[in-house]
Amino acid sequence: MVESTAKVPAAAPIAMIDAIPLSGMASPAAARLFAAMKRIDAPSLESSVGELRAYYGVLDRRRAEEMRRRFPVDIEVGSTGGVPVKIVTPREGVSSANAGRVLINLHGGAFMWGGEYGGLVESIPIAALGGFTVVAVDYRQAPEHVHPAASEDVAAVYAELLDSYTAKSIGIYGCSAGGVLTAQAIVEFTHMGLPMPGALGTFCGTGLEFGGDSPHLAALTTRSSKFPKGEVRLGALPYFGGAAADDYRVFPLVSDDWARRFPPTLMIAGGRDFAASSLTLGHRRLASVDCDSRLFLFDGLWHAFFADPELPESGEAYDLICRFFLECLG
Amino acid sequence: MVESTAKVPAAAPIAMIDAIPLSGMASPAAARLFAAMKRIDAPSLESSVGELRAYYGVLDRRRAEEMRRRFPVDIEVGSTGGVPVKIVTPREGVSSANAGRVLINLHGGAFMWGGEYGGLVESIPIAALGGFTVVAVDYRQAPEHVHPAASEDVAAVYAELLDSYTAKSIGIYGCSAGGVLTAQAIVEFTHMGLPMPGALGTFCGTGLEFGGDSPHLAALTTRSSKFPKGEVRLGALPYFGGAAADDYRVFPLVSDDWARRFPPTLMIAGGRDFAASSLTLGHRRLASVDCDSRLFLFDGLWHAFFADPELPESGEAYDLICRFFLECLG
Numbered sequence: 234m235v236e237s238t239a240k241v242p243a244a245a246p247i248a249m250i251d252a253i254p255l256s257g258m259a260s261p262a263a264a265r266l267f268a269a270m271k272r273i274d275a276p277s278l279e280s281s282v283g284e285l286r287a288y289y290g291v292l293d294r295r296r297a298e299e300m301r302r303r304f305p306v307d308i309e310v311g312s313t314g315g316v317p318v319k320i321v322t323p324r325e326g327v328s329s330a331n332a333g334r335v336l337i338n339l340h341g342g343a344f345m346w347g348g349e350y351g352g353l354v355e356s357i358p359i360a361a362l363g364g365f366t367v368v369a370v371d372y373r374q375a376p377e378h379v380h381p382a383a384s385e386d387v388a389a390v391y392a393e394l395l396d397s398y399t400a401k402s403i404g405i406y407g408c409s410a411g412g413v414l415t416a417q418a419i420v421e422f423t424h425m426g427l428p429m430p431g432a433l434g435t436f437c438g439t440g441l442e443f444g445g446d447s448p449h450l451a452a453l454t455t456r457s458s459k460f461p462k463g464e465v466r467l468g469a470l471p472y473f474g475g476a477a478a479d480d481y482r483v484f485p486l487v488s489d490d491w492a493r494r495f496p497p498t499l500m501i502a503g504g505r506d507f508a509a510s511s512l513t514l515g516h517r518r519l520a521s522v523d524c525d526s527r528l529f530l531f532d533g534l535w536h537a538f539f540a541d542p543e544l545p546e547s548g549e550a551y552d553l554i555c556r557f558f559l560e561c562l563g
Numbered sequence: 564m565v566e567s568t569a570k571v572p573a574a575a576p577i578a579m580i581d582a583i584p585l586s587g588m589a590s591p592a593a594a595r596l597f598a599a600m601k602r603i604d605a606p607s608l609e610s611s612v613g614e615l616r617a618y619y620g621v622l623d624r625r626r627a628e629e630m631r632r633r634f635p636v637d638i639e640v641g642s643t644g645g646v647p648v649k650i651v652t653p654r655e656g657v658s659s660a661n662a663g664r665v666l667i668n669l670h671g672g673a674f675m676w677g678g679e680y681g682g683l684v685e686s687i688p689i690a691a692l693g694g695f696t697v698v699a700v701d702y703r704q705a706p707e708h709v710h711p712a713a714s715e716d717v718a719a720v721y722a723e724l725l726d727s728y729t730a731k732s733i734g735i736y737g738c739s740a741g742g743v744l745t746a747q748a749i750v751e752f753t754h755m756g757l758p759m760p761g762a763l764g765t766f767c768g769t770g771l772e773f774g775g776d777s778p779h780l781a782a783l784t785t786r787s788s789k790f791p792k793g794e795v796r797l798g799a800l801p802y803f804g805g806a807a808a809d810d811y812r813v814f815p816l817v818s819d820d821w822a823r824r825f826p827p828t829l830m831i832a833g834g835r836d837f838a839a840s841s842l843t844l845g846h847r848r849l850a851s852v853d854c855d856s857r858l859f860l861f862d863g864l865w866h867a868f869f870a871d872p873e874l875p876e877s878g879e880a881y882d883l884i885c886r887f888f889l890e891c892l893g
Binding site for chain 2 (some may be wrong): 254257516532553
């Protein structure tokens with residue numbers, strides 16, 4: 234497969250990109266996967282939503298199957314608060330520590346795809362390894378729906394779970410678009426008068442617009458058509474339709490007043506992730522208002538790397554996530 | 564002043580470096596200083612030790628004067644445990660919360676310079692803003708001395724302070740070489756049978772060899788002769804004389820057993836710092852053995868950026884450091 238160079242910025246010759254070897258801090262398995270990813274011809278964000286959903290639907294289904302092979306879970310398809318969900322529980326049963334707790338997973342997929350299998354990819358390892366019940370939410374997406382439809386769905390699920398769980402015993406996490414949506418939940422819950430949850434995980438995306446050095450460095454270092462090249466703006470996604478970077482309803486961490494409402498928050502990204510700078514800045518914002526925020530970057534790794542369970546780094550990320558919720562939930 | 568291009572790797576044309584604009588997440592003051600730094604013709608690490616000490620001696624003296632103008636402190640020159648120190652105390656007096664506490668500062672300077680004024684630059688803002696007594700240690704350096712002479716000096720100071728303070732009420736921090744030396748103190752204290760201190764701050768350097776993506780990205784983004792280009796190895800410094808990256812005596816965070824001995828540890832670096840990857844990996848290592856480790860990266864900023872107090876990011880870093888020691892020391 235010949236890689237198109239059309240999307241590489243003129244200032245970044247291919248020779249330059251290859252002049253930055255993969256971090257020696259990445260595992261051999263990550264180095265092999267990285268080399269293989271360079272040959273993948275994934276559709277770009279400019280492709281039609283049909284193409285994107287078809288491509289990622291196949292990829293996520295394969296990943297979800299691989300997750301089920303590795304991590305024994307039961308999956309119940311249903312609805313919570315009128316919103317379609319998949320409830321993932323460990324085959325060995327929820328651990329006694331987590332009997333009164335539940336996690337809500339908000340899948341990634343640029344607010345366009347990921348509803349069918351993406352949530353399973355993110356939920357299965359955490360349910361099995363952490364002994365948690367995880368409710369994976371199939372929230373409304375673009376182009377059929379726009380902001381804040383997904384937040385409304387998250388709040389509907391959360392409100393129904395509050396009938397069975399205390400707020401402090403509910404954790405919410407997500408990757409990429411799901412990390413952004415997790416942060417936005419704080420705004421939606423506040424507007425609805427709901428109590429704050431016990432802990433959040435915003436991975437590869439958080440309550441800030443993308444920006445800083447990361448999108449540039451990602452374009453230089455992750456030479457797969459799978460990743461956006463150059464400028465990447467959440468506000469420009471069909472779901473947000475041009476939201477400004479200082480709009481707290483979309484990016485609550487622009488505001489100290491909104492940051493103060495955040496419960497303990499875990500942030501994880503790859504060091505080459507175009508979202509990494511938004512996490513390092515969001516983490517500083519939360520710390521500056523005395524929020525218990527924790528940041529982990531995996532050197533050399535890329536956006537949403539832990540969707541691939543064969544990497545030892547993915548196991549390390551699952552462990553960080555499970556231990557965080559075990560420690561922080563009431 | 565015409566900048567030499569000789570030290571820029573062949574694969575990184577100047578046009579490429581300028582194609583990465585400074586992070587939009589950096590403050591306007593940082594953007595101005597960054598532009599000015601590009602025109603600075605500082606000696607490289609390959610210069611003679613005389614040149615390096617002369618250059619950084621002038622720079623550090625100017626910075627120390629600027630720190631004194633901004634942050635009112637008293638400075639007492641003396642010796643502790645037979646090692647020359649400067650004891651920095653806030654002009655307004657040590658805060659009541661910190662009356663039974665002391666901080667040890669280990670200055671940066673590639674284990675070659677920084678003894679006279681570098682420690683003051685790092686100590687004055689923390690003493691004044693945090694209300695701390697800070698003991699800035701003028702430890703032995705290369706080429707006159709080699710590893711572990713500096714660690715022995717740190718241990719001698721620490722041992723004498725243990726006559727007046729409990730171990731848990733002593734914090735140790737340093738930037739660059741000083742961050743590395745701070746981590747190495749854990750090995751030296753263990754070998755001497757001394758109890759572990761209450762908290763550490765390893766900034767722009769920690770208990771791991773440099774490596775990963777950061778040295779490459781730093782070479783692409785920080786186009787000042789002030790910063791090393793391409794590969795940067797601590798082990799190759801005259802002080803270490805070829806130490807291997809897996810030598811726990813020099814890089815204790817290669818080992819889980821050594822990582823477990825670390826008290827709560829704060830790590831801070833610029834996102835463009837060639838040391839950033841060593842911090843993100845060291846932070847993961849500490850977290851994996853359940854150490855209370857905290858990581859902050861300042862997007863767009865460079866190695867040891869908070870030596871310049873005019874940046875708002877420096878004030879944010881001082882605040883993180885002061886609050887960390889206030890929270891973690893006994």
